[in-house]
Amino acid sequence: MSIAFTPWPESFAKKYREKGYWTDRPLLDLIDNAPQENVAVICGERSLSYQDLCSQSRRLAVYFQGLGLRTGDTALVQLPNIAEFYVVFFALMRLGVAPVNALFSHNKIELTAYASQIEPKIIIASDEHVLFHDGAFFNTLRALSKELQHALIIGKSEWAETLENVLASSTSTLLTAVPSKADEVAFFQLSGGSTGTPKLIPRTHNDYFFSVRRSTEICHFTATTQYLCALPCAHNFPLSSPGAFGVFHVGGCVVMSPSPDANTCFELIERHQVTVAALVPPALALWLQAAPSNNASLSSLQLMQVGGAKLSESLARQVPEILGCQLQQILGMAEGLVNYTRLDDDLETIVTTQGRPMCSLDEVRIINEAGEEASVGEVGELATRGPYTIRGYYKSPEHNAKVFDEEGFYHSGDLVCRNDKGYLTVVGRDKDQINRGGEKIAAEEIENLLLRHEQIMHSALVSMPDSMMGEKSCAFIVPKIASHGMKSLSLRKYLRGLGVADYKVPDRFEFIDSLPLTPVGKPNKVALREVIRQRLQLTSQLDKTL
Ligand code: J2J
Numbered sequence: 062m063s064i065a066f067t068p069w070p071e072s073f074a075k076k077y078r079e080k081g082y083w084t085d086r087p088l089l090d091l092i093d094n095a096p097q098e099n100v101a102v103i104c105g106e107r108s109l110s111y112q113d114l115c116s117q118s119r120r121l122a123v124y125f126q127g128l129g130l131r132t133g134d135t136a137l138v139q140l141p142n143i144a145e146f147y148v149v150f151f152a153l154m155r156l157g158v159a160p161v162n163a164l165f166s167h168n169k170i171e172l173t174a175y176a177s178q179i180e181p182k183i184i185i186a187s188d189e190h191v192l193f194h195d196g197a198f199f200n201t202l203r204a205l206s207k208e209l210q211h212a213l214i215i216g217k218s219e220w221a222e223t224l225e226n227v228l229a230s231s232t233s234t235l236l237t238a239v240p241s242k243a244d245e246v247a248f249f250q251l252s253g254g255s256t257g258t259p260k261l262i263p264r265t266h267n268d269y270f271f272s273v274r275r276s277t278e279i280c281h282f283t284a285t286t287q288y289l290c291a292l293p294c295a296h297n298f299p300l301s302s303p304g305a306f307g308v309f310h311v312g313g314c315v316v317m318s319p320s321p322d323a324n325t326c327f328e329l330i331e332r333h334q335v336t337v338a339a340l341v342p343p344a345l346a347l348w349l350q351a352a353p354s355n356n357a358s359l360s361s362l363q364l365m366q367v368g369g370a371k372l373s374e375s376l377a378r379q380v381p382e383i384l385g386c387q388l389q390q391i392l393g394m395a396e397g398l399v400n401y402t403r404l405d406d407d408l409e410t411i412v413t414t415q416g417r418p419m420c421s422l423d424e425v426r427i428i429n430e431a432g433e434e435a436s437v438g439e440v441g442e443l444a445t446r447g448p449y450t451i452r453g454y455y456k457s458p459e460h461n462a463k464v465f466d467e468e469g470f471y472h473s474g475d476l477v478c479r480n481d482k483g484y485l486t487v488v489g490r491d492k493d494q495i496n497r498g499g500e501k502i503a504a505e506e507i508e509n510l511l512l513r514h515e516q517i518m519h520s521a522l523v524s525m526p527d528s529m530m531g532e533k534s535c536a537f538i539v540p541k542i543a544s545h546g547m548k549s550l551s552l553r554k555y556l557r558g559l560g561v562a563d564y565k566v567p568d569r570f571e572f573i574d575s576l577p578l579t580p581v582g583k584p585n586k587v588a589l590r591e592v593i594r595q596r597l598q599l600t601s602q603l604d605k606t607l
Contacts, residue, residue: 062133064159064246066263067453067461070469074244077448080422082275083267087240088247089154091273091309092118092147099284101309103333104144104317111312114147121152123234124227128183128211132157132241135179135249137172139163139186142294142317145215145224147305149185150248157241158182161249161261162295165190166500169198169560170510173205174258178456179249180208188216196220243267249455250297250395253501255474255492257509261455262395268449269301272399275419276303277311279401280337280364280389286313287361289329289338291321292499297395298368299339323351327359334361341369341499343530346376349383362386364404368393368415369499370531371487377412390415392485396471397450398423398443400485414484415477423447426470427479435478440488443477444470493586495522498530500564504586507567510559511536514552516545519576521584522567525593535593536567537584539575547572569593 069077077083095101097112109117130136136153138160140146146162153160161175169192176184184202186193193199193214199221203209212221241247243266250262280303282288288308292299294317300306305315316333318326321344329335340348345367352359365380368391380388392415393399400416418425426434427441435441446452446469453461464472474492477485495502504522511520519539524532540547549570556566571593577585 062131063241064133064135064263066246066265066455067451067465068244069448069452073448073469077267077271077422080448082271082420082422082448083244084270085243085267086270087154087243087266088270088306089151089240091270091306092151095309096284096312099312100314102144102147102305102315102317107144109144109148111309114151117148117228118151118155119236120228120232121148121224122155122238123232123236125152125156125158125183126236126238127234130156130158130182132238134158134182134208136160136183136185137163137176137179137181138184138295139165139167139172139190140215140294141165141187141189142290142319143187143215144317146294147309147315148224149215154240154247155236156238159241159246159248159263160185161251164251164293164295164562166293166562166564168192168562171259171562172198173202173560175261176202176206176209178258178261180206182208183211183213184209185213185215188214188218193218193221241266243270251295252395252454253494253496254503254506255494256460256503257505259503259506260457260460262451263455264451268397268451269306272397272419272449273301273303273306273310276301276399276401277307279303279403279419280307280366281404282307282311282313282337284312286311286337287316287333287335288313289316289318289326289335291318291326291344292339292341292369298366298391298393302339302366302368302391302393302399302401304339321347323348324355327351327355327357330359330362331357336361337364337366338362339366339368342367342372342376343370343498345372345380346529349376349379352383359384359386364389366391370496372415374412388412392416392475392477392487394473396473398425398445398447398471398473402484410482410484414480414486417483417485418445418447420448423450424470425479425485427477428472437481438478440476440478442472442491443475443485444472446470495524495534496532497534497564497568498532502534502565507534507536507556507561507565510556510561511538511552513559514547514555516541516547519584521576521586521589523586523589523593525569525590525597527568533568534565535569535571535589537571537573537576537589537592539573545572571596
């Protein structure tokens with residue numbers, strides 16, 4: 062059984078194959094075809110060669126096979142930035158089991174939403190996450206999803222099997238399973254989302270492999286690349302742009318960092334002679350602040366990739382001066398399209414644009430307010446289709462009908478303008494999402510959770526400007542009764558109690574009597590953003606005068 066997804070029309074698939082973009086190879090080739098003696102991953106004091114990665118993932122796959130996992134099954138995986146993330150991923154690839162790789166910051170709400178969509182057979186998680194300290198949450202999920210039978214823990218566990226145990230036990234069983242077909246779903250990426258339930262993005266071997274391969278060419282990755290994985294390893298950026306998979310494709314080395322914290326990363330850069338790092342803008346800002354007073358040498362660093370949220374021109378200009386390396390801007394999305402500034406672009410292009418699509422078969426339309434194609438320099442919504450951009454979210458016909466048009470273009474909700482050379486600059490957003498320094502929050506998801514509170518009549522989540530994060534989130538709350546007694550603190554506690562990821566908890570709450578409405582009766586978020594902007598301005602003026 063294969064996993065259902067919206068395929069590319071045959072004529073497109075043919076074109077992508079003829080052009081050599083789709084090669085009908087499984088993602089497993091990324092490690093199986095790598096130079097086996099090279100170091101693939103450095104994680105703390107451990108180094109794993111490609112041979113280690115292959116043999117460990119093979120042993121684990123044999124174990125999965127013994128559990129009865131088969132092609133077309135799914136797995137829910139949640140791991141921090143550790144080498145085992147890749148061992149697990151490729152073990153699942155050997156059997157054709159498609160994982161959702163949740164972020165480590167995700168909590169009950171997110172994991173439950175993913176599990177109910179994919180109905181996984183197995184959960185693979187870390188003992189570092191509080192949800193997996195005992196079997197209670199696993200049992201809750203099992204009650205919801207009848208397919209779920211197994212749990213594997215990376216680390217110590219009293220209630221589930223551990224990876225350590227699996228790798229230590231001897232086995233003579235042969236692996237008979239094979240990967241899923243290259244034009245079928247290999248795994249699911251996570252959508253930043255703008256709807257109540259987080260959407261899943263089915264990625265095939267063919268499309269993902271192409272995006273990884275092409276990215277390594279653009280970014281000049283080679284076997285000598287030492288890549289710092291400091292962003293959450295499951296995110297599309299550090300996984301595929303070119304990310305860890307790009308490194309594996311060329312036989313280079315991934316250095317895992319537990320977080321993007323400047324001092325931790327600087328030490329790793331010096332110790333492992335890191336050549337490339339990838340960051341979101343707020344983390345970059347902290348690196349730029351910390352670098353002048355840090356003693357570690359960053360001289361090995363050649364390329365700093367920045368994406369996920371808008372990078373200001375002023376920060377961009379500081380990268381070569383302060384970090385002594387080249388900057389590359391990336392506008393990417395887990396749905397597919399990735400734009401890069403090129404390494405030989407002039408400085409102005411690199412600091413003022415977010416790059417251009419990675420290949421000639423990426424079709425980009427910028428649609429202005431009148432619904433027509435925008436001219437050069439005119440702002441419009443970015444819509445795209447191409448060899449690695451999905452044609453539909455997983456099991457979401459209603460939402461798909463809204464964001465994919467009849468010609469298969471994905472409407473991203475990003476407002477961009479294009480210059481005469483085809484480079485895109487992001488100027489805003491036309492989707493109900495907050496981009497909190499690269500972490501995406503779907504407003505509707507949080508509004509729905511707030512509405513479950515017995516004292517809340519209406520809620521609206523909007524972005525507010527923040528000098529560090531670019532944007533933070535502000536929840537406007539209309540209480541049911543005037544003497545409600547709700548406080549920001551109690552609402553934060555309430556949301557955390559429901560088990561939502563921390564980064565989604567609103568940074569600020571504003572209590573109001575009624576929400577301003579648009580002519581069609583929806584909450585007027587433009588007006589609400591203006592209200593909070595003015596209140597923040599007032600506070601900062603007061604701060605200055607005091
Ligand atoms: C402004 N907004 C940006 C940028 C993404 C590489 C890099 C990033 C992602 C990613 C990715 C932006 N300036 N430079 O998947 O492979 C916003 C846009 C976009 C959304 C996608 C990759 N780079 N964005 O960020 O799926 O709004 O992917 O549509 O998390 O982030 O978010 P996500």
